[in-house]
Amino acid sequence: MQGWKKRIWPPPDWNEYVKAGWHKPSQAAVHQINQDESDSSLIQLGKGELSPEIFPLELMKQVMERVTARLTRFGYEEPRGYLPLREAVSEYVKRQGIEASASSILIVSGALQALQLISVGLLHRGSTVYLEQPSYLNSLHVFQSAGMKLAGLPMDEEGLVPAGMAARRRQESGAILYTNPCFHNPTGILMTEKRRQELMRVCEEERLPVIEDDIYRELWTAQPPPPPLKARDRHGHVLYLGSLSKSLTPGLRIGWVVGPEPVIARLADIKMQTDYGASSLSQRVAAEWLASGLYEQHMHYVRKELAKRQAAAICALEKHMGQLASWDVPGGGFFLWLKIRGKVSMTELFAQAHRQGLLINPGNIYGQAGEGYVRLSYGYASLTELEAGIERLGRIVARLLHKAEE
Numbered sequence: 001m002q003g004w005k006k007r008i009w010p011p012p013d014w015n016e017y018v019k020a021g022w023h024k025p026s027q028a029a030v031h032q033i034n035q036d037e038s039d040s041s042l043i044q045l046g047k048g049e050l051s052p053e054i055f056p057l058e059l060m061k062q063v064m065e066r067v068t069a070r071l072t073r074f075g076y077e078e079p080r081g082y083l084p085l086r087e088a089v090s091e092y093v094k095r096q097g098i099e100a101s102a103s104s105i106l107i108v109s110g111a112l113q114a115l116q117l118i119s120v121g122l123l124h125r126g127s128t129v130y131l132e133q134p135s136y137l138n139s140l141h142v143f144q145s146a147g148m149k150l151a152g153l154p155m156d157e158e159g160l161v162p163a164g165m166a167a168r169r170r171q172e173s174g175a176i177l178y179t180n181p182c183f184h185n186p187t188g189i190l191m192t193e194k195r196r197q198e199l200m201r202v203c204e205e206e207r208l209p210v211i212e213d214d215i216y217r218e219l220w221t222a223q224p225p226p227p228p229l230k231a232r233d234r235h236g237h238v239l240y241l242g243s244l245s246k247s248l249t250p251g252l253r254i255g256w257v258v259g260p261e262p263v264i265a266r267l268a269d270i271k272m273q274t275d276y277g278a279s280s281l282s283q284r285v286a287a288e289w290l291a292s293g294l295y296e297q298h299m300h301y302v303r304k305e306l307a308k309r310q311a312a313a314i315c316a317l318e319k320h321m322g323q324l325a326s327w328d329v330p331g332g333g334f335f336l337w338l339k340i341r342g343k344v345s346m347t348e349l350f351a352q353a354h355r356q357g358l359l360i361n362p363g364n365i366y367g368q369a370g371e372g373y374v375r376l377s378y379g380y381a382s383l384t385e386l387e388a389g390i391e392r393l394g395r396i397v398a399r400l401l402h403k404a405e406e
């Protein structure tokens with residue numbers, strides 16, 4: 001053993017590796033929101049999820065018992081997903097006016113995964129993704145990490161304004177449009193029938209493919225939204241995304257893509273190379289919810305609860321923030337897009353709110369167009385917390401506006 005020396009082997013420099021990965025990290029505020037959304041000591045005023053009070057625990061148990069009673073061996077599923085679920089989705093989207101066979105449906109682990117698969121499976125680096133300005137997509141780096149550029153399009157109260165897109169589109173190859181026409185995240189805007197027709201006409205003329213993210217469709221409170229773009233898609237321009245996350249629970253991680261078969265085959269292949277499919281158990285549970293009719297039944301309840309919550313949030317806003325912010329009342333979803341009357345730093349507002357026990361989504365995480373706005377969710381916090389949270393937010397905003405005037 002002579003000459004043997006105990007040597008210390010330093011570990012690899014993980015920091016270098018961490019910086020080397022090609023996927024861009026989240027924005028600092030988004031990172032913090034992701035961490036703190038499970039902190040129950042904070043009032044969740046931004047969370048894009050239905051309240052635990054709305055969660056259908058008894059029905060979920062019933063559904064799971066039915067699945068358990070019929071359970072046989074389960075393992076990997078077909079690349080496009082569990083056939084009975086795809087059949088149930090096919091029936092479900094038919095009621096929205098979409099004709100889609102089970103083979104033109106891919107089951108994904110939430111709509112976000114569909115976006116990820118599209119970014120790596122259909123688009124080349126340097127291509128352009130048109131999107132509403134502001135947009136949920138700006139709060140993530142899915143497309144940018146895959147080398148795409150995001151190009152914002154203006155919105156008005158009817159939704160995305162397609163004028164101007166055609167000229168820009170002619171200078172680009174391989175572009176795609178991403179739109180969230182029902183109760184848009186973050187603004188809550190519902191695209192009108194007229195605008196849907198106009199948008200489809202422009203996209204067809206320009207041969208521009210569309211990703212229609214329709215995951216808030218079921219959450220209407222005033223009246224059902226106009227049919228999806230996909231329902232009027234004669235030539236196969238539209239990839240249609242649905243999900244159970246906003247209407248039932250994100251915990252199942254179940255969503256779907258409806259599109260032309262070659263596209264579905266391509267995305268299914270990438271999904272296989274990514275995770276070999278969404279959870280077999282979740283797929284069975286989702287199939288039972290949809291096929292049994294319990295999902296539609298539950299939606300009546302969700303809509304009623306959301307309408308109550310919206311009324312309570314607006315009442316609290318009028319009382320505590322009427323002089324400090326303005327907002328439009330959306331016809332569904334669970335977001336209010338508050339425009340602060342005056343200039344406040346979003347970073348400071350977020351930090352101050354956090355210090356005082358509130359978690360909010362500052363509008364600028366959805367892009368430049370969200371500067372000076374807050375996305376308030378009335379879907380998650382209890383009614384008591386909503387009122388208390390809005391009152392506290394009002395006091396913070398008033399103080400910041402006062403400071404800015406000094």
Ligand SMILES: Cc1ncc(COP(=O)(O)O)c(C=O)c1O
Pocket residue numbers: 048109110111112113136180185213215242243244245250254255
């Ligand atoms: C517009 C939009 N699309 C997609 C997603 C992702 O949803 P999922 O949980 O189905 O992946 C969200 C979640 O906030 C969203 O707001």
